[in-house]
Amino acid sequence: MPAYDVLCIGNAIVDIIASADDDFLVGNGIIKGAMNLIDAERAELLYSRMGPATEASGGSAGNTAAGIASFGARAAFFGKVSSDQLGELYTHDIRAHGVAFDSAPLSGRPPTARSMIFVTPDGERSMNTYLGACVELGPDDVETAKTDAKVTYFEGYLWDPPRAKEAIRLAAKLTHEAGGEVAMTLSDPFCVDRYRDEFLDLMRSGTVDIVFANEHELISLYQTPSFETALEAIRKDCKLAAVTRSAAGSIVVSGDRTVSVEAMKVERVVDTTGAGDLYAAGFLYGYTAGLDHALCGKLGSLAAGLVIQQIGPRPREDLRAAAVQVGLIDGFGN
């Protein structure tokens, strides 16, 4: 049996979360709902304009790893922090979720990455990410032992720092050699726009087997206004794709199979940060446990539905217990 169910690789980021109204986003040139990459200077400017905040460990793939561990599966994480206080918080939190995390921290500059997240009254989050230490993630950080996973999952955001893609290609190769599969999330429509050809090549070359995307990212990938057209395209380009559509649920395509999954009913959306990450967590937990695609999608919907009812991107509840409570898994094996 592989050492881990899922190995997640991503930018290790501490979220700094505050409320803001839509005028604030417009006045500061922040693209709503997106991940806006910023440099140190702009980070300082935006922080000076930000209201009182709370902090929580985040980062897309880190959130997914925490979610998978909360379902009771064996998760590991690769990512780069610096040896500073935010790096200590990040390291503590991901380990406290039960995720194996041993990437060596940078000693010195740049500091641990942070994302200033402005949550508007509709619950939508607009991220402003200073990558900091993440720019140093490279193939040296790929520990062979940890790539012995059923699935190695990474975020498309890793194409932003300069050397992380080398780490991904190495981890994907090692995972495939050990008999595992490789999954990615397209991360963000603008990220897809930055790296469209490379992402398509990852899929078509067989480097990536499984793709997570929301409908905006999918449409951006294939540059078509038609969701149906894009869905048929991705069906051909990878072994399995799970596409989320917010309150409209998700669709899982694999070969000629198509499964539609409802979203969880949510009374009030507090903060959408982590929704896609936790969908992937639920899905991958189910997938690596050998459950069928419909059940995988339902576990994803459950995890995403819970995380959008709280501030911060990682589950406060025990997701395994939550899944047992609603009858998705039986509380023993699965």
Next chain:
Amino acid sequence: MPAYDVLCIGNAIVDIIASADDDFLVGNGIIKGAMNLIDAERAELLYSRMGPATEASGGSAGNTAAGIASFGARAAFFGKVSSDQLGELYTHDIRAHGVAFDSAPLSGRPPTARSMIFVTPDGERSMNTYLGACVELGPDDVETAKTDAKVTYFEGYLWDPPRAKEAIRLAAKLTHEAGGEVAMTLSDPFCVDRYRDEFLDLMRSGTVDIVFANEHELISLYQTPSFETALEAIRKDCKLAAVTRSAAGSIVVSGDRTVSVEAMKVERVVDTTGAGDLYAAGFLYGYTAGLDHALCGKLGSLAAGLVIQQIGPRPREDLRAAAVQVGLIDGFGN
């Protein structure tokens, strides 16, 4: 007119907040509901046992300052952070609340203070505070200009670090000379037990005019099992005392006047961190605006009632708007 309505002086602390059950508290020797002082070594041990956490700026008097500013009054804060990432978070947050904060940060060790707060399912918080940079707060940090306040308010917790009491005595003297009043919170029953004679002397010598306490602290102060006896004792020892009794509301005594105030009805207590601090904020906002004691108490109940329905010790809502909405103030002057 004085430069500030309220100057608050306290330990500048970043809260690290996680859930825990009662067994965890017992197993780790943490006194439930109290502020447990810890050293660096125990901080490291407890953190290694703590679950995934979120961070928020805290510190009793800092929370009160943030609350006063949220009511729209002019608040300043004295407290000591270090020039590290947690210190930057603290400085950002208190200023973002609209509080004047210019205490010079320590350059280097010890690091900014943090308190690991374990929130049990009943919403009660048990604090474990490593004082860090706070031990360096001293009379040099008292800026004469800022003591030009209607009320200078400080926390009893300041008797824990070695030199802060000198800062308090100086600030109290300057405030009185400028025609202002001095207020304190008794902070915690165990804190009262550590410094009972000094606290009584502060009141009886006229260094302190106004005292905030909860019933446990009041009973600890006078070492009597009778709440009534203790209440009559504090009535004689200071000009005004506001005593909170959780869901039973609060009692304000001043000379031979006694006012009882109801607590706000709260559906579900999430995290009691900051309840007493925000009661003091609402009360002092009203007091420095010249409102009567009953209305001051109601404003305290409102602020406390709101903060215990969220995670973290500082108000996310605009307290002035909340007070206008329930009709406690009129939205113009007061």
